[in-house]
Amino acid sequence: MTGRRPRAFYVLSIVFGLFILFLYGPMISILVLSFQGPEGGLVFPMNGFSTHWFGTLLAGGSQVGIGSALRRSFLLAIVVMVLTVAISVLAGLAFRRRFRGATVLLYVAIASLIVPSIVVSLGIALEFRLFDNAIKALGASMGIGWIQGNFISALGPYTSGLGAHLTWTLPFGLLIMFAVFNRFDPAYEEAARDLGATSWQTFRHVTLPIIAPFLIGVAVFGFTLSWDELARSSQVMGSENTLPMQLAAKTTTVTDPEIYALGTATTFGSVVLVIVTFTLASLIQKRRRGG
Structure with a gap:
């Protein structure tokens, strides 16, 4: 206990420190550069220190044009989060019982994790273009004026975009719920049923x-994975960009640190979300133990 640490300890500590620097260095650089002065640029060294670019972002005088994209991404992430939680719970309950084709269905559900995201996006876009052609052909054959005059495409954030994001978030939610229910003790539910509880009452007051x-945790996965998804969004959003798409489009034209201020603000929001959710989970666990 009193001997000196081996040399390998210091070597591995240096390697670990370099890894942490590599992992968080870009985020720290953006954080620092977002506080540049009004005359600041996109690279070091800094030119002054102020919150000027945050003020520009909040004032709406932005060349980035992220207001509508931010709202669109947030609402889409909320919808994806709710659907991911609901479908994951229902699937977890269903897979507690054996049924024919369960293994095949599981593999199909998680297959999108190993398929390149851009391929998934292209495939969904192609599928919806086939839908578009079918809808236009239907409108022409039946003389439906609204389709002939107004319909452009079914591609959009809450159609093809929602489906694309769910192919990314649902496998994570399913795997989490499968792990949870594999360790779930059914004795609690049996005790509730013995006391006269219905299936719904057992789920609401015991299982849930x-x-x-x-x-x-599933909700956080669903929200954050949808919030920052770019590759699966790239081909399926139609004429409306999400925030990551808008930022990717603007990185070639933005010439000031305002985009860094936006990155800092969204990162701060993500960190706050994680802290709040972990706090809620801790409080629930403490209350369940009667602490």
Whole structure:
């Protein structure tokens, strides 16, 4: 216990430190550069120190044009989060019982994790273009004026975009819920049924409170994976960009640190979200233990 640490300890510590610097260095650089003065540029060294670019961002005088894209991404992430939680819980409950084709269905559900994201996006876009052609052909054959005069494409954030994001978030939610229910003790549910509880009452008052902390984790996965998804969004959003798409489009034209201010603000929001959800999970666990 009193001997000197081996040399390997210091070597591995240096390697680990370099890894942490490599991992968080870009985020730290953006954080620092977002506080440049009004005459600041996109690279070091800094030219002054102020919150000027945050003020520009909040004032709406932005050349980045992210207001509508920000709202669109946030609302889409909320919808994806809710659907991911609901579908994951229902699938977890369903897979607690054996049924024919369960293994095949599981592999199909998680297959999108190993398929390149851009391929998924292209495939969904192609599928919806076939839908578009079918709808236009239907409108022409039946003389439906609205389709002939107004219909352009079914591609959009809450159609093809929603489907593309769910192919990314659902496998994570499913795997989490499968792990949760594999460790779930059915004795609690049996005790509730012995006391006269219906299936719904058992789920609401017994099962749901036990799995609630894990549902928070699934919700965070669903929201954050949708919030920053770019590759699967690139071909399926139609004429409306999400925030990551808008930022990717503007990186070739932005000439000031305002985009860094936006990155800092969204990163701060993500960190706050994670802290809040972990706090809620901790409180739920503490309350469940009667602490």
